[in-house]
Amino acid sequence: MSLKSSSVKIKIPKLLKQRLNNKKIKQIYKNFENSLDINQNFVVSVSGGADSLALAFLAKIFSIKNRLNPKFLIIDHKLRPESSKEAKLVKKLLKSFFINTDILSWKGKKPTKNIQSLARKKRYELLFAYCDKFKINNILIGHHRDDLFENFFIRMLRGSGLNGLVSLNTKSKIGNKNLLRPLLNQNKEDLEYISKKVFNFYVNDPTNKNEKYLRIRIRKLITELQKNGLDKNTFLKTIKNLKDSNFVVDFYVKQNLLNNTFFSNKNNQLMLNKNFFQQPHEIIFRAFSESIKLIGKRYYSVRGKKLDRIIDNIKNDKFLKVTLGGCIIKKVNQTVIISKEQ
Numbered sequence: 001m002s003l004k005s006s007s008v009k010i011k012i013p014k015l016l017k018q019r020l021n022n023k024k025i026k027q028i029y030k031n032f033e034n035s036l037d038i039n040q041n042f043v044v045s046v047s048g049g050a051d052s053l054a055l056a057f058l059a060k061i062f063s064i065k066n067r068l069n070p071k072f073l074i075i076d077h078k079l080r081p082e083s084s085k086e087a088k089l090v091k092k093l094l095k096s097f098f099i100n101t102d103i104l105s106w107k108g109k110k111p112t113k114n115i116q117s118l119a120r121k122k123r124y125e126l127l128f129a130y131c132d133k134f135k136i137n138n139i140l141i142g143h144h145r146d147d148l149f150e151n152f153f154i155r156m157l158r159g160s161g162l163n164g165l166v167s168l169n170t171k172s173k174i175g176n177k178n179l180l181r182p183l184l185n186q187n188k189e190d191l192e193y194i195s196k197k198v199f200n201f202y203v204n205d206p207t208n209k210n211e212k213y214l215r216i217r218i219r220k221l222i223t224e225l226q227k228n229g230l231d232k233n234t235f236l237k238t239i240k241n242l243k244d245s246n247f248v249v250d251f252y253v254k255q256n257l258l259n260n261t262f263f264s265n266k267n268n269q270l271m272l273n274k275n276f277f278q279q280p281h282e283i284i285f286r287a288f289s290e291s292i293k294l295i296g297k298r299y300y301s302v303r304g305k306k307l308d309r310i311i312d313n314i315k316n317d318k319f320l321k322v323t324l325g326g327c328i329i330k331k332v333n334q335t336v337i338i339s340k341e342q
Contacts, residue, residue: 012064013098019198020061028190032058033065035170035182042138042180043071043131045123046101048090048203051142054191055183057198059140060099070140072101073130077119079110079207086203093199104130116213124299128177143168143181146188146219149235153218160304161282166243174299249282256287270295272336277315284311295338296326 012020020026044059046052056072063070072094076087084105091101104126111118127139148168155164172179183191195202211217222230260276263269270291277284288311289301302325310329313319314336321330328339 010065010067012061015097016057016061016064019057022197024190025194025197028054028186028194029058029061031185032182033062035185036062036140036180038138038180039066039068040138041068041070041136042140043073043127043134043136044140045127045142046072046074046090046094047142047205048074048086049142049205050192050195050202051144051183051188053090053094053199053202054194055140055142056094056099057097057194058182060097071130071134071136072099073127074101074103075123075126076103076105077122078106079115079119080205090203093201097199102130116207116215121300124174128175128299131177137176138178138180140180140182142183142191144183144186144188144191145232145236146222148184148239149222149232150215150218152239153221154214157214157218161285162242162246162249163282163286166239166246169243175297249286252279252283253286253290256283257290261287261291267339268295269337269339272338274334276336277311281311291338292325292327292329295340297340298325301325 020029042059044052044056046056059070059072062068074087074090076083078084087103087105091103094101106119106122106126131137131139151168152165155167158164160167168181168184170181170184172181192202207213208216211220226232256276256279260273262271262273264271272288272291276287279287285304285307289307292298292302292307293300306324310319310322310324314331319331321328323329323341326341328341330337
């Protein structure tokens with residue numbers, strides 16, 4: 001989307017314009033622009049890797065053309081001794097391309113287990129806090145097509161349902177924040193091409209080759225599957241078909257919430273009637289999860305196994321009261337009441 005209302009001529013700095021004149025980069029930018037339907041300021045998360053540097057360049061061009069004033073943020077997780085030095089190097093590099101950045105650092109003690117998952121959680125906490133400070137609700141993330149495939153296999157191995165398998169979308173919402181992924185239809189190779197042609201640089205994180213991490217093992221598995229006949233375009237069609245099916249399920253989840261819940265403003269409680277729990281399990285699960293997120297004011301859904309156990313106990317009349325996701329959940333006669341934990 002481009003804003004055309006002003007007659008003032010848009011001036012792109014010569015250095016950026018030269019890079020954009022590359023035929024392949026120009027086409028990638030066109031795809032990027034078509035994927036990003038936004039006319040408000042946004043935040044761009046930059047790590048220094050090829051994906052995020054390409055995102056920074058494309059977002060800068062977009063912001064100039066649309067007269068926006070985005071914030072570019074470098075996230076320093078401080079999980080490697082050299083990470084702070086790399087962050088400063090990326091900041092200096094981007095400044096030479098008219099992209100001013102702030103560095104957000106993960107301070108305090110670092111985990112020794114589940115590192116990637118906790119780092120991701122902390123990254124979003126830093127981004128959301130920054131967005132709240134500057135009253136910005138849109139965050140651009142550099143997820144690309146390969147991330148889509150990796151996410152599918154990771155979720156499948158974890159036993160995720162349909163919603164988890166297709167959870168990466170060009171736009172998703174956490175609280176009042178819009179997570180935008182305008183590169184989701186681009187190959188990783190395209191983004192590496194931009195980083196090399198525009199910046200002649202990107203950070204190679206050694207953890208991207210460390211097979212102790214599940215994502216890296218999945219990446220290797222996909223490469224092997226390609227050698228044995230996996231076609232990524234066909235795989236993409238499969239994911240699209242699953243997304244279409246997921247959209248139908250979402251419709252019935254919303255109907256369940258609309259028809260079988262009542263919110264009490266006086267007590268700040270959400271009440272779920274008996275019919276709420278007489279739907280197919282997936283409909284109940286998603287609607288219940290959304291209810292807990294709403295009342296608990298949480299960004300993320302609660303763990304699936306815990307929720308499954310509670311649903312089973314409610315349906316089998318073995319449930320009285322439990323705390324979960326910042327909420328108190330209790331059953332009174334045939335009604336389940338969700339209130340925020342004090």
